[in-house]
Amino acid sequence: MIPWDKLDFALMRALSEDATQSAGSLGRDLGLSQPATWRRIKRLQEAGVLAGRRIDLNAEALGFGVTVFLGVKLATKGLVSLEDFERAVTAIPEVQTVQHVLGLYDYRLRVVARDISDFERVLRRRIMALPGVGDVEANVLLSEERLTGPL
């Protein structure tokens, strides 16, 4: 594995906070030239550490007032095909993320809805209709913060 140095980590941190910064301005902050900064960013991209970008949208302002995390347990393990469940669940537009987990549940879903009654519609018509779905636990998201972690 490539040993990343302090400057690389500083770049990762800066870009995970704001990916629109130019190599020139990042370099100025870190005491690097523009081409040297650009080369480091390119190396991080090629190694796959910087795996793209995501835009941060204000869900509430766009009319999505409710985010719910669902823990889903499959009803009859072995009898239903995981592929069928996975194909169907990833195709639901309101389902933002799908994670296969080990523990109390088999899958963890992040679902957005306009409001609670819209969520009820998604839950009844889409989630409960998935092939093999068993026990479902719902937790309504109140707040969320992302941290830069060990960078």
Added chain:
Amino acid sequence: MLDDLDRRILRILQSDPMVPIVEVAERCESQPATVARRLERLKTHEVLRGQHAVIDWAVLGYAVEVSLRFTLDKTNAKAFDEFLTAARGIRQVIAIQTFLGRVDVRLSVIAKDMADYQKLYRNEILNLPHISELEALMHVATLKTAEALPL
């Protein structure tokens, strides 16, 4: 308020934030200046809050990701605040979410391997204040991550 053009612009940028304005305009059958103006407006109204680089933790050597779900001891009025402050101080925590439901708080933590996770769990996680219940979900695979809104 938002109209169809705003939604189309956001839909395109959601699926790929790197699409240049000229191409966004072309795909929306609009003009680059109009798209730039719309983006500016979406930013000032904080609908579009920014762009973040996505870090691939596995490439950095963090092979293990675990969701830790906590129920807190709510007899103590300061339980939430003290727990959250302490959790923010743990380097391997990459996200903190609070919920309404059976789970109060969820932490996403990453570790290099199971031994590293064990150390994190014993030395830091179990020392967090006001835990009444704790369960872990180990991530096996992520099947959908776009976190896109169904605009």
